[in-house]
Amino acid sequence: MWKIIAVAAGGMCGALLRHAIFNIPPHIIPIQFPYRTLIVNIVGSFVIGFMWFLVDHGIVPAALSPFVFTGLLGAFTTFSTYSLDNMLLLQRGDYTHAAVNIAISSVLGIVAVVLGFQTARLFS
Numbered sequence: 001m002w003k004i005i006a007v008a009a010g011g012m013c014g015a016l017l018r019h020a021i022f023n024i025p026p027h028i029i030p031i032q033f034p035y036r037t038l039i040v041n042i043v044g045s046f047v048i049g050f051m052w053f054l055v056d057h058g059i060v061p062a063a064l065s066p067f068v069f070t071g072l073l074g075a076f077t078t079f080s081t082y083s084l085d086n087m088l089l090l091q092r093g094d095y096t097h098a099a100v101n102i103a104i105s106s107v108l109g110i111v112a113v114v115l116g117f118q119t120a121r122l123f124s
Contacts, residue, residue: 003066010071018076033097034085037078038105044077045109049116059124 022036029035051068054060082105089098 006064006067007071007074010067010073011075012071014072014075014077017072018078034082034089034101037081037085038101038108041077041079041082041105042108042112044073045112046116046119048073049113049118050120051116052113053117053120053124057120057124059120
C-alpha cells in the first residue's frame with residue numbers, strides 16, 4: 001500500500017511542477033516552439049540519471065524509487081505531449097521545427113541522463 005501512496009504523492013508533485021512550467025507566460029518562453037515540453041523532458045532526463053546513480057550506489061534508498069521514478073518523474077516528463085507537439089508542428093507544415101524538436105529532444109535527453117549520472121558521481 002505504501003508504494004501506491006508513494007507513486008500518488010510523487011505523481012502529484014511531478015504534475016504540479018509540470019503545470020508550473022507549462023504556465024510560464026509566453027513573453028518569457030515563446031510558444032512558437034514546444035520549449036516547455038523540451039524543458040520538462042530534458043530536466044527530467046537529467047534528474048533520472050542523477051537519481052539512478054544515487055539509488056544504484058546505495059546513496060539514496062531504493063524504497064524511494066516508486067516516489068521518484070514512477071510518480072514524480074513519470075508525471076513531470078511527458079512523451080505523449082512531445083508526440084502531440086510534433087504532430088501539430090507537422091500538421092501546420094512546420095517540418096523544420098518538428099525535425100529540430102525530435103533531434104534536440106532525443107540527443108539532449110540522452111545527454112542529460114548521462115550528465116545527471118556523472119554529476120551524481122561527482123557528489124558521491
